[in-house]
Amino acid sequence: MNYISEQQWIDWVDNLSLDDYLIIDEFISDTLYDKIKVFLLDKLQEDAFAKAGIGALAAHQVNSEIRTDFVYWLDKVRDTALEELFDLIITFKSKLNELCFLSLGGYEFHLAHYPKGSFYKKHLDQFKGRNNRLITLIIYFNDQWEPGDGGELRIFREGKSELVVAPIARRAVIFKSNIIEHEVLMANKSRYSLTGWLLYQPTSVGYLLG
Secondary structure, three states, X not given: OOOOOHHHHHHHHHHHHHHOEEEEOOOOOHHHHHHHHHHXXXXXXXXXXXXXXXXXXXXXXXXOOOEOOEEEEOOOOOOHHHHHHHHHHHHHHHHHHHHHOOOOOEEEEEEEEEOOOOOEEEEOOOEOOEOOEEEEEEEEOOOOXXXXXXXXXXXXXXXXXXXXXXXXXXXXXXXXOOOOEEEEOOEOOOEEEEEEEEEOOOOOOOOOOO
């Protein structure tokens, strides 16, 4: 993306490699933010979100003791209004491959809505028997978030204190999917985000493009 310089990409990737996680404020432009937020709210209005589950493929199940959010899986072919977002994801994947000598081959992303009272207990972004998620990317869409609104991301760091990240608008959190355990604290009002993963190899699911 032309608003992110080559040096900025290098600095971000260096910090991610060093710390296993990265927090970036104002990660996306105001224009892209508005496009995604409008798209998200439109899909909510259309009742296009589904109850989120845990586990992959045959092991997939809905468990409200672990997570209570709702998601809308993105598809590059279907969701043409978000072309700029897909371009950003592909650019980010390419930069990681170039600068870290990775072999990222695909991605999977969804929009998430945490209604008031929703949460996601401590977990790792890997499925049993499927370990192709390498990098997690989260972008928040919560205008005028205030302390007490809840929905913070708690990051667990081995040998270090926990880190609590407020889900403020345009903030991105990036981390190594197979290393960083995390949870979403209970939201006290509706909480919106984009969450996805860069993959070693895409699976056969239709929304994995790139």
